Amino acid sequence: MDPFIFFALLQDGITTGAIYLLLAIGLLIVFSATRVIFVPQGDLLAFGALTAAGLQSGHVPATLWLLDGLSAAALLASLTGGVRAAGRALLVWGVYPAVVSLASVWLARREIPAVSILLALAIVTPMGPLIWRFAYRPMADASVLALLILSMALHFVLIGLGLVFFGPEEASVPALSTANFTIGALDISGQSLCVLGAAVALVVGLGWFFGATVQGKALRAAASDPLGARLVGIDAGATGSLAFGLAAFIAALAGVLIGALTPLSYDAGFEIGLKGFVAAIMGGLVSYPMAAAGALLVGVLESLGSFWASAYREVIVFTLLIPVLLWLSLRRGSDEDRA
Amino acid sequence: MKPWLAVAATVAALGIVPALLPAFYVTLFGYVGLASLVALGLVLLTGISGQTSFGQASFVGLAAYATTLLTKFAGAPPIAGLVVGLAVTGSVAWLLGLITARLSGHFLALVSVAWGISFFSLFGTIPLLRGFNGIGGIPPLTLGALSAANPRVNLAVIWAVVAAIMLLSANLLDSRIGRAIRTLNGARLMGESVGIDTARLSRAVFVIAALYAGLAGFLFAHFQRFISPTPFSLGASIDYLFMVIIGGAAFLWGAPVGAILVVVLRDQFNDWIPRLTGQPGDYEALVFSLVVILLLQRAPGGLMPLLLRLRPRKRPDVAAETASDATPALSIAPTGAPTGAPTGAPTAAAGAPGPELLAVESVTRHFGGLAANQDVSFAVRAGEIVALIGPNGAGKTTLFNVISGVLPPSAGRVRLFGTAGGHLAPRRIAALGLARTFQHVKLLGGRSVLENVALGAHASGRAGVLRCMLRLDRKEERRILADARAQATLVGLGDVLDRPAGDLPLGQQRVVEIARALCLRPRLLLLDEPAAGLRLQEKQRLALLLGQLRAEGMGVLLVEHDMDFVMQLADRVVVMDFGQKISEGLPAQVQADPLVREAYLGSVA
Numbered sequence: 001m002d003p004f005i006f007f008a009l010l011q012d013g014i015t016t017g018a019i020y021l022l023l024a025i026g027l028l029i030v031f032s033a034t035r036v037i038f039v040p041q042g043d044l045l046a047f048g049a050l051t052a053a054g055l056q057s058g059h060v061p062a063t064l065w066l067l068d069g070l071s072a073a074a075l076l077a078s079l080t081g082g083v084r085a086a087g088r089a090l091l092v093w094g095v096y097p098a099v100v101s102l103a104s105v106w107l108a109r110r111e112i113p114a115v116s117i118l119l120a121l122a123i124v125t126p127m128g129p130l131i132w133r134f135a136y137r138p139m140a141d142a143s144v145l146a147l148l149i150l151s152m153a154l155h156f157v158l159i160g161l162g163l164v165f166f167g168p169e170e171a172s173v174p175a176l177s178t179a180n181f182t183i184g185a186l187d188i189s190g191q192s193l194c195v196l197g198a199a200v201a202l203v204v205g206l207g208w209f210f211g212a213t214v215q216g217k218a219l220r221a222a223a224s225d226p227l228g229a230r231l232v233g234i235d236a237g238a239t240g241s242l243a244f245g246l247a248a249f250i251a252a253l254a255g256v257l258i259g260a261l262t263p264l265s266y267d268a269g270f271e272i273g274l275k276g277f278v279a280a281i282m283g284g285l286v287s288y289p290m291a292a293a294g295a296l297l298v299g300v301l302e303s304l305g306s307f308w309a310s311a312y313r314e315v316i317v318f319t320l321l322i323p324v325l326l327w328l329s330l331r332r333g334s335d336e337d338r339a
Numbered sequence: 340m341k342p343w344l345a346v347a348a349t350v351a352a353l354g355i356v357p358a359l360l361p362a363f364y365v366t367l368f369g370y371v372g373l374a375s376l377v378a379l380g381l382v383l384l385t386g387i388s389g390q391t392s393f394g395q396a397s398f399v400g401l402a403a404y405a406t407t408l409l410t411k412f413a414g415a416p417p418i419a420g421l422v423v424g425l426a427v428t429g430s431v432a433w434l435l436g437l438i439t440a441r442l443s444g445h446f447l448a449l450v451s452v453a454w455g456i457s458f459f460s461l462f463g464t465i466p467l468l469r470g471f472n473g474i475g476g477i478p479p480l481t482l483g484a485l486s487a488a489n490p491r492v493n494l495a496v497i498w499a500v501v502a503a504i505m506l507l508s509a510n511l512l513d514s515r516i517g518r519a520i521r522t523l524n525g526a527r528l529m530g531e532s533v534g535i536d537t538a539r540l541s542r543a544v545f546v547i548a549a550l551y552a553g554l555a556g557f558l559f560a561h562f563q564r565f566i567s568p569t570p571f572s573l574g575a576s577i578d579y580l581f582m583v584i585i586g587g588a589a590f591l592w593g594a595p596v597g598a599i600l601v602v603v604l605r606d607q608f609n610d611w612i613p614r615l616t617g618q619p620g621d622y623e624a625l626v627f628s629l630v631v632i633l634l635l636q637r638a639p640g641g642l643m644p645l646l647l648r649l650r651p652r653k654r655p656d657v658a659a660e661t662a663s664d665a666t667p668a669l670s671i672a673p674t675g676a677p678t679g680a681p682t683g684a685p686t687a688a689a690g691a692p693g694p695e696l697l698a699v700e701s702v703t704r705h706f707g708g709l710a711a712n713q714d715v716s717f718a719v720r721a722g723e724i725v726a727l728i729g730p731n732g733a734g735k736t737t738l739f740n741v742i743s744g745v746l747p748p749s750a751g752r753v754r755l756f757g758t759a760g761g762h763l764a765p766r767r768i769a770a771l772g773l774a775r776t777f778q779h780v781k782l783l784g785g786r787s788v789l790e791n792v793a794l795g796a797h798a799s800g801r802a803g804v805l806r807c808m809l810r811l812d813r814k815e816e817r818r819i820l821a822d823a824r825a826q827a828t829l830v831g832l833g834d835v836l837d838r839p840a841g842d843l844p845l846g847q848q849r850v851v852e853i854a855r856a857l858c859l860r861p862r863l864l865l866l867d868e869p870a871a872g873l874r875l876q877e878k879q880r881l882a883l884l885l886g887q888l889r890a891e892g893m894g895v896l897l898v899e900h901d902m903d904f905v906m907q908l909a910d911r912v913v914v915m916d917f918g919q920k921i922s923e924g925l926p927a928q929v930q931a932d933p934l935v936r937e938a939y940l941g942s943v944a
Contacts, residue, residue, distance in 0.1 A: 037445060138636045139635060311464040325450060
């Protein structure tokens with residue numbers, strides 16, 4: 001193979017690998033804190049990309065009305081929880097969506113790329129906690145499998161909404177950088193560097209969050225021992241909310257990043273999310289470094305695969321799971337008997 | 340027989356009545372039947388055994404393409420297509436099951452998403468399969484000179500197959516294998532302790548579910564006589580799962596109920612929604628998914644439990660049940676007492692102890708830096724009762740788990756019945772003649788006491804999946820149930836045989852575990868706190884039973900906190916504290932030991 005083509009494919013692979021890495025991190029955070037396998041994360045990725053694209057083309061995206069609707073419902077539901085809870089809910093589910101809505105309506109016409117992207121993040125991120133609140137939390141004690149089936153159903157709900165909101169057309173997000181660097185004969189795109197930079201920043205930021213902040217430590221505690229965490233007063237609802245918020249933010253971020261590299265349609269998020277899963281599974285759904293390595297491997301393999309055997313690209317990526325699972329299977333004893 | 344009648348009537352209604360209607364309904368109910376087949380497999384897999392698959396549609400596709408290639412291109416008869424199609428789906432399922440064998444259920448589910456997408460993509464890209472153009476002109480099913488080219492005949496064929504599969508599945512669930520399958524759902528440790536190879540069995544269930552899907556695929560190809568990748572997508576797989584969730588995953592009837600609702604309603608939605616909204620959209624998927632979410636949240640059992648509630652209840656014996664609540668089984672009557680048992684409290688060392696059954700030799704077990712057991716040694720011989728006592732956290736239950744093979748020792752060895760003492764899996768140890776109960780009771784709460792006890796006799800049976808499905812296991816099953824009834828009566832559960840085990844008070848649930856253990860005909864019995872939760876009379880009766888078992892030559896090792904019970908019953912007592920053995924001897928010696936007194940710090944009554 002031509003070394004330049006190889007380098008281009010490698011760059012491509014590492015860039016998408018970084019996106020998968022972001023998603024794998026989001027999945028692991030949610031799974032360890034709540035045992036939910038968050039399939040709809042991929043759909044939130046599409047929401048993020050298409051919301052940014054919509055704002056950039058001067059539309060007020062329909063995801064905003066979804067945010068407003070769900071927030072209003074959360075606000076109503078919190079009225080039964082006493083004055084203090086209601087006050088806090090008013091701030092989170094009343095004031096915040098109002099501000100975001102006004103800003104979106106006002107700023108959508110100006111079509112400033114950075115503003116569109118920030119607003120998209122602001123609109124999609126709260127959907128994580130809202131989805132947790134209305135879909136998962138009512139059955140938070142159910143088995144992992146039941147939660148997984150719920151995730152699948154939720155995926156279809158979001159896909160259905162996505163089609164209604166955005167139509168079947170593909171759309172692109174404005175790139176954060178259109179620069180192109182040339183080192184020798186090699187081209188490096190600025191957007192690729194942005195993706196890598198965002199991935200590194202997120203990893204460092206999360207490292208700090210989990211290591212140094214009270215919320216981060218609470219999340220870790222809830223992940224390693226849910227009952228113990230509850231006994232020392234860590235609110236399971238709040239940790240779940242936080243985990244889903246982080247995952248939704250990560251998904252939206254991944255969406256606005258990848259949406260600049262390739263146009264996305266409303267249903268494109270699922271498969272991207274699944275590849276994040278492949279990476280997360282490589283880490284046995286527990287290890288972040290293994291998941292990171294897996295994400296890069298998936299990205300590169302997919303990129304090379306698309307060159308050699310593009311029709312079988314998906315098959316190659318998912319077949320990768322087989323040796324990984326065999327290895328996990330042999331290494332690990334049975335961990336059944338979930339009550 | 341009632342289930343036969345119900346199946347026959349319903350299936351006749353669904354297979355024959357639509358045949359009298361316009362062609363549209365014939366096709367629709369054909370699809371309902373095919374979907375029911377796939378859903379029946381998912382009931383066994385998801386509702387009964389607690390696993391799940393998002394890849395069933397790809398099994399349908401594998402068999403459909405297999406029979407298409409054989410019958411259309413190679414000119415083989417459909418029966419060859421059936422055999423090869425089932426062989427292919429079965430083998431693929433077996434391999435996939437093997438890969439995820441030791442991982443918890445959600446890995447299998449996630450991988451099923453991956454292979455669902457992979458197969459779908461392969462169906463669409465392999466040139467031989469002609470991609471999304473599909474393959475038409477598949478020959479219809481024939482039987483001699485009879486051809487089922489007529490859709491109405493096809494409909495009858497499909498529903499006859501559904502009926503057969505429902506009956507086979509019902510037979511399977513009501514058998515030795517069926518009981519074992521239910522342990523897969525959250526009680527695998529218990530299953531292993533009675534000799535069930537749970538990994539192999541869960542793979543078997545997975546293969547059965549795939550074969551049902553394969554059967555549907557075979558019929559689909561010859562019924563529709565045209566196939567393309569579309570009906571074998573991930574979305575279709577998830578649809579099947581939704582049918583099961585909506586119908587009721589724990590019930591065989593949930594499969595057809597869910598299939599009818601989803602197929603028919605989806606068809607109606609497709610008609611209605613564009614009319615209402617004026618534009619085509621994925622609304623029907625949206626609505627369905629919302630319904631599934633609501634069901635999962637509000638009625639996780641699906642519609643079947645609600646339908647069953649509509650049925651007139653034929654249980655006039657509620658009063659009798661409450662009455663038996665008041666008189667716990669163990670205290671009921673001496674009529675069920677072991678014959679020839681000593682009338683007073685059994686005295687220690689009734690007979691001379693026999694050969695050594697269990698030798699714990701310098702066993703150490705670490706959890707990270709914590710030594711739960713440190714260099715523990717003792718022995719249990721035939722015809723003696725040894726009690727293992729010690730304060731909470733002394734490591735007694737860990738030692739039980741090491742002895743019964745749940746945990747391998749970090750150092751030292753356990754020799755059972757004179758074997759060399761390598762680490763064996765719990766079910767192998769069970770086969771050697773060791774039976775155990777659990778500190779935290781492990782029963783199938785929704786199943787009857789009799790069924791729970793019969794689980795103990797699992798290893799004494801030989802009937803496999805096929806024999807159970809075909810009811811060729813009846814002689815053996817009668818023997819197993821008679822055995823279970825005898826053991827249950829022996830421990831005093833004779834009056835509650837048909838009650839769900841989960842409805843009994845905790846003390847009695849422990850007794851159910853003892854009866855289950857006795858069904859293994861063990862040489863050595865491990866009891867983890869058998870007297871906890873029992874009343875005085877019940878304890879006396881338990882002591883009587885254990886004394887009788889000892890007289891028959893059984894060895895008993897028990898962990899117990901009730902000192903009166905222990906001191907009265909045990910021949911020897913082993914005392915543990917902080918993972919180490921601190922004392923061993925006759926009850927009186929141990930009671931006098933200052934080390935023991937110190938360990939308990941006055942907690943000994």
